[in-house]
Amino acid sequence: MKLYDWQGAPNPRRVLMFLKEKGIELEVIETGAEGARLSEDFLASDGQRTVPALELDDGTRIGEAMAICRYLETLHPEPSLMGTDALDSAKVDMWERRADVEGVGAAGELFRNSHPAFDGRGLPGQAERIEQIPELVERGRARMGWFFEKFDAQIGDSPFVTGENFTVADITAFCATDFARKVSKVQIPDACANFARWYESVRARASAKR
Amino acid sequence: MKLYDWQGAPNPRRVLMFLKEKGIELEVIETGAEGARLSEDFLASDGQRTVPALELDDGTRIGEAMAICRYLETLHPEPSLMGTDALDSAKVDMWERRADVEGVGAAGELFRNSHPAFDGRGLPGQAERIEQIPELVERGRARMGWFFEKFDAQIGDSPFVTGENFTVADITAFCATDFARKVSKVQIPDACANFARWYESVRARASAKR
Numbered sequence: 001m002k003l004y005d006w007q008g009a010p011n012p013r014r015v016l017m018f019l020k021e022k023g024i025e026l027e028v029i030e031t032g033a034e035g036a037r038l039s040e041d042f043l044a045s046d047g048q049r050t051v052p053a054l055e056l057d058d059g060t061r062i063g064e065a066m067a068i069c070r071y072l073e074t075l076h077p078e079p080s081l082m083g084t085d086a087l088d089s090a091k092v093d094m095w096e097r098r099a100d101v102e103g104v105g106a107a108g109e110l111f112r113n114s115h116p117a118f119d120g121r122g123l124p125g126q127a128e129r130i131e132q133i134p135e136l137v138e139r140g141r142a143r144m145g146w147f148f149e150k151f152d153a154q155i156g157d158s159p160f161v162t163g164e165n166f167t168v169a170d171i172t173a174f175c176a177t178d179f180a181r182k183v184s185k186v187q188i189p190d191a192c193a194n195f196a197r198w199y200e201s202v203r204a205r206a207s208a209k210r
Numbered sequence: 211m212k213l214y215d216w217q218g219a220p221n222p223r224r225v226l227m228f229l230k231e232k233g234i235e236l237e238v239i240e241t242g243a244e245g246a247r248l249s250e251d252f253l254a255s256d257g258q259r260t261v262p263a264l265e266l267d268d269g270t271r272i273g274e275a276m277a278i279c280r281y282l283e284t285l286h287p288e289p290s291l292m293g294t295d296a297l298d299s300a301k302v303d304m305w306e307r308r309a310d311v312e313g314v315g316a317a318g319e320l321f322r323n324s325h326p327a328f329d330g331r332g333l334p335g336q337a338e339r340i341e342q343i344p345e346l347v348e349r350g351r352a353r354m355g356w357f358f359e360k361f362d363a364q365i366g367d368s369p370f371v372t373g374e375n376f377t378v379a380d381i382t383a384f385c386a387t388d389f390a391r392k393v394s395k396v397q398i399p400d401a402c403a404n405f406a407r408w409y410e411s412v413r414a415r416a417s418a419k420r
Contacts, residue, residue: 047360047363048308056297060297062297062300062301062304063304063308064303064304064307064308066303066307067300067301067303067304067307068300070299070300070303071296071297071299071300071303074296074299075296086281086284086285087266087270087272087281089280089281089284090272090277090278090280090281091272091277093274093276093277093280093281094272094273094274094277097274097276097277098258098274102335122349123353125312126356128352128356130349130352131345131349133343133345133346133349135341135343135345136343139332139340139343142338142340143333146336146338150257153257
């Protein structure tokens with residue numbers, strides 16, 4: 001198996017953190033090319049035009065971060081990162097998706113519509129031009145604020161997003177936050193002290209190193 | 211158990227189709243109120259401010275369509291709607307997410323930013339005003355076109371999105387399409403004959419009746 005990564009991008013990082021938490025080692029292929037683009041080789045080989053993609057030994061590709069993680073969770077159940085029973089898994093799925101839509105989605109909207117290198121690439125995965133929309137920069141920044149508030153309340157006094165266990169909900173929320181901080185200078189609001197404590201604890205994990 | 215629905219909205223419909231395919235019967239509560247809004251009662255009871263939400267007998271709520279479906283799939287495994295083994299499940303997860311982001315996401319973007327009743331509600335789930343952005347109407351329409359092309363190629367000669375079995379990937383792609391057709395007059399392009407055949411076959415299923 002090998003994983004197609006794009007250094008710095010939040011979605012492949014979700015899978016990389018998952019692999020490290022599981023102790024799974026596999027070949028990682030960097031697809032980044034000059035001009036903050038995916039390489040022509042990768043684009044020519046993959047109709048989805050996004051990373052991450054997991055390639056199995058027979059050449060089959062699995063795309064989408066959580067589809068890859070769930071596949072690997074089935075093959076390597078321990079340590080569990082997607083819930084311990086039906087209800088716990090439902091909570092993890094629910095909060096992971098919220099971290100994806102409201103965190104990664106907001107961070108991506110803010111970044112893609114503001115960075116000069118992404119002129120004409122307002123959304124990922126398309127060969128055709130997609131114009132940047134200035135209003136989405138401000139909206140993305142507002143959405144990041146709502147994301148911090150919602151997850152701050154959800155985390156409360158718990159160590160992790162869904163309670164006592166570190167899961168993919170933490171991975172996705174962390175990758176969204178770290179990406180927005182680095183590329184768009186978004187700051188965790190002072191009022192979100194639970195979130196800030198949680199963020200520092202996740203950042204200290206070995207899996208968070210790049 | 212009971213399910214909070216909002217008649218006409220695509221996300222609760224994904225769960226309703228899933229329930230019908232499984233033969234699961236449960237209480238369905240309509241949350242729609244005047245002015246194309248969720249009822250004050252529902253909004254006051256649920257911090258996420260979106261449907262669907264599944265309420266368990268102890269009052270616990272599970273939100274997000276696929277978190278609900280996966281929970282019910284664990285409780286009622288037959289007929290399988292989320293894949294038959296690890297690899298098949300990965301394909302279903304992958305294509306379901308693409309139908310969600312590229313289909314439901316596009317249809318929602320187009321609708322929310324164009325309908326007068328959604329003035330100030332450009333995204334779901336927020337109490338604060340989110341202005342409509344006219345550029346997203348055109349972009350949403352373009353994205354629907356790319357969604358049809360991609361899924362037309364994926365379906366090919368197969369009966370369903372991931373091959374021989376009807377799954378949640380079909381449910382999500384169908385709900386996106388049906389919603390966009392009804393509320394935004396989006397048409398399946400003539401060139402997408404595989405998609406059109408697939409759409410009619412899913413529309414004929416008992417689970418597609420509202």
